[in-house]
Amino acid sequence: MKKNIHIIIISVLFSIILWGSISLSKDYYITVNLPVKIVNFREGYTSGSKTPEKISAKIKGTGWKLLSLSLGSESEYFVSAGGDTGRKYINLYNSLSDNQWLASDMEVIDLNPDTLSIRVEKVGRKKVKIDADLTMDFKPGYGLADDIQIYPESTYVVGPVSYLKSLTLLHTEKKILSNLDSKIVDHVSLKNIRGMSYDQNLVTMYLDVQKIVDKNFDNLPVSVLDLPNDREVVLLPNRISIGVRGGVNILGKLNKDKFKAYVYYRDVVLDTLGSVVPLVEIPKNTSMMYIKPERLRYIIKKYN
Known part of the structure; x- marks a missing residue:
């Protein structure tokens, strides 16, 4: 009897595997959201326009290919700036060849949006003051005895010149500190601004908490x-x-x-x-x- 049960289980598992293999060999459709990355800028230039962080792509392919696409690491959709400057309109379908992760037996049916408008401009560098995005809660009778000290107080930001002109302050990531009753030294990252890079990404905060x-x-x-x-x-x-x-x-x-x-x-x-x-x-x-x-x-x- 036990031998028959084992045979039945093996038969069922084999049937499931066979069914799955046949099913995954068929063509299916999947819609994925892909981060957009613009490449091939002329040296010293970048995009000064806000572009969608992600695009929606409807892809046709075999179940095996689409499964590996879904379970693998997130793919980026590369778009070439073509070494141009100024205002540029890019048809995203023309960038399919720049995305090697798209297998030859996968077909992109639809892209949304299907066109990007970017302004290619010079990269600038500017020193910007850092501000702590901090929420604090103190024990009764305690509080800040001095201003919050941040080291470094400022950092150089690299990015599109048009953005840098209006950038006067960099914020840290949101930090919540509760039940404070003594001095605090904490490390916090700067809040990321798309299209910008910093000389210093991590700052140190000093909080002089004392009995008031x-x-x-x-x-x-x-x-x-x-x-x-x-x-x-x-x-x-x-x-x-x-x-x-x-x-x-x-x-x-x-x-x-x-x-x-x-x-x-x-x-x-x-x-x-x-x-x-x-x-x-x-x-x-x-x-x-x-x-x-x-x-x-x-x-x-x-x-x-």
């Missing part, structure tokens, strides 16, 4: 700027207190000498309320929480 705290500074003297020689302005009071927020390591190194408080004489003269708002310059990467008092009264004295 508040600190008070009292008795800051307030100066009067642009004061005429024959005038004196007495501020009441002439000292203020401020509250500043920033990274714990940054605020820990600050003293009140790092701050500058002042009013402009012109603002005093033009005032109609009897008091002016003091201006305060604070160090980089800190933010002002409050100024006390918010307004200062004054007395103007004139000397003969």
